[in-house]
Amino acid sequence: MSLYTKLCTGLIFPLHERFKGHSTVALHERLEASQWWPAARLEAFRVERLRGFLAHVGRTVPYYRDCFRALEFDPARVDSLASLGRLPLLSKAELRAYGEAFKAEGHGPLTRYNTGGSSGEPLIFYMGRERKSHDVAAKWRATRWWGVDIGDPELVVWGSPIELGAQDRIRRLRDGLLRSHLLPAFEMSPANLDRFVATIRRVRPAMLFGYPSSLALIAQHARRKGVALDDLGIRVAFVTSERLYDTQREIISTTFGCPVANGYGARDAGFIAHECPAGSLHISAEDIVVETVRRDGSPTAPGEAGEIVVTHMATGDFPFVRYRTGDVGVLGDNACTCGRTLPVLAEVQGRSTDFVVARDGTVMHGLALIYTIRDLPGVEAFRIVQQSLDRTEVELVAVPPFGPEHESRIVRDFKARLGESVEVAVRRVPYIAPEKSGKFRYVVSRVDPQHQESMAHAHS
Numbered sequence: 001m002s003l004y005t006k007l008c009t010g011l012i013f014p015l016h017e018r019f020k021g022h023s024t025v026a027l028h029e030r031l032e033a034s035q036w037w038p039a040a041r042l043e044a045f046r047v048e049r050l051r052g053f054l055a056h057v058g059r060t061v062p063y064y065r066d067c068f069r070a071l072e073f074d075p076a077r078v079d080s081l082a083s084l085g086r087l088p089l090l091s092k093a094e095l096r097a098y099g100e101a102f103k104a105e106g107h108g109p110l111t112r113y114n115t116g117g118s119s120g121e122p123l124i125f126y127m128g129r130e131r132k133s134h135d136v137a138a139k140w141r142a143t144r145w146w147g148v149d150i151g152d153p154e155l156v157v158w159g160s161p162i163e164l165g166a167q168d169r170i171r172r173l174r175d176g177l178l179r180s181h182l183l184p185a186f187e188m189s190p191a192n193l194d195r196f197v198a199t200i201r202r203v204r205p206a207m208l209f210g211y212p213s214s215l216a217l218i219a220q221h222a223r224r225k226g227v228a229l230d231d232l233g234i235r236v237a238f239v240t241s242e243r244l245y246d247t248q249r250e251i252i253s254t255t256f257g258c259p260v261a262n263g264y265g266a267r268d269a270g271f272i273a274h275e276c277p278a279g280s281l282h283i284s285a286e287d288i289v290v291e292t293v294r295r296d297g298s299p300t301a302p303g304e305a306g307e308i309v310v311t312h313m314a315t316g317d318f319p320f321v322r323y324r325t326g327d328v329g330v331l332g333d334n335a336c337t338c339g340r341t342l343p344v345l346a347e348v349q350g351r352s353t354d355f356v357v358a359r360d361g362t363v364m365h366g367l368a369l370i371y372t373i374r375d376l377p378g379v380e381a382f383r384i385v386q387q388s389l390d391r392t393e394v395e396l397v398a399v400p401p402f403g404p405e406h407e408s409r410i411v412r413d414f415k416a417r418l419g420e421s422v423e424v425a426v427r428r429v430p431y432i433a434p435e436k437s438g439k440f441r442y443v444v445s446r447v448d449p450q451h452q453e454s455m456a457h458a459h460s
Helices: 003-019 024-034 039-060 062-071 081-086 092-097 129-144 161-165 169-177 190-203 212-225 246-256 367-373 404-418 449-458
Strands: 111-115 123-127 154-158 180-184 207-210 236-239 260-266 270-275 281-283 288-293 306-312 320-331 344-349 355-357 363-365 379-388 391-398 423-428 443-445
Touching (some): 129 260, 154 190, 180 190
Parallel strands (some): 154 207
Antiparallel strands (some): 260 270, 281 344, 288 306, 306 320, 320 344, 355 363
């Protein structure tokens, strides 16, 4: 660890978190210890914490106070994690319908968040300081598994408008002090890919962080251009927010000359699991309980795939209890050779966000289109289908106050991204059916991937 990294981890970052009122540093110290606890001790800690969490939300959260009363559910009798099975599953529909009733009475400062989610349904939810502190501490712990730390040079390829739109003076100062560099994942045009590759060579980051599809696209571009990126001393590439495919892992690893660490989580569900150097996807178990359930809500058998359901025990101000992620996964039942006793997600299926390609060959993340739609008033669900380079369709379930002016905005913004000559057709529908797998895809591109690559190459 360099002297500057020690300064960041020991002084700059702790001061930053204290200024924000977060308890990240103390939590991180605890998590560094608890990952090595005997399994029985960790399980007992989780049950005790779950009991206290449910008691708190049962007293202070109107939605769960009514729910527990109707079910005659007494949190004091919770004696195992399986006790959660007595409570109903929580969907985005409930959160959208009863959002205010999920706020705890006497809650602390809450930050409003929006997400389109894997189903394409806009969701508004809130985070308190405890939730933020726990998520950052868990991510920090996972980062250290790979021999990197806060303050080591980091290059982030990301697309959320929160990350890209809040580049004010304080944030730029913080990122500069912590040596974190941000690149937008929205627009992967050949010119931008040239710039991204050049930035990586200039920054010489110790770690990369981003969507697997974005990092794979940068790697492919560097290979095409004959630019070496495996001589920079990059130690690890962290990927999350999409399913990591074997082909992506291979091209990222070989091009950047480093291992790839997969992560699983979401802004709404939390920092759920991260891969260790031994290859296991460890659940952040001190904070999170993960279940997998069948379509009827019953628990899956060992080794059986099911929908991933999350209870985040640091969400007392706006609780997520048995929250349906819409993703499909398999829980592991074997101990990891790394020695950590944190439970394992053996497999995460689905959760893939497509790229779309503009008429001029610019490849961009599908989120570039999603963010136009998700926060429009009255939008209940949507799906974007890129039929060809010349036509993109939007299936939309919307109610008042959504109106013609909002539909015009979709067309205008999509044309600005995809090209003025592209036909953008908005079609109002009463319902958007899931795929046969039961999963929704909010972006579907029917432009052949090979054609995307050749188009980008032709315009480079």
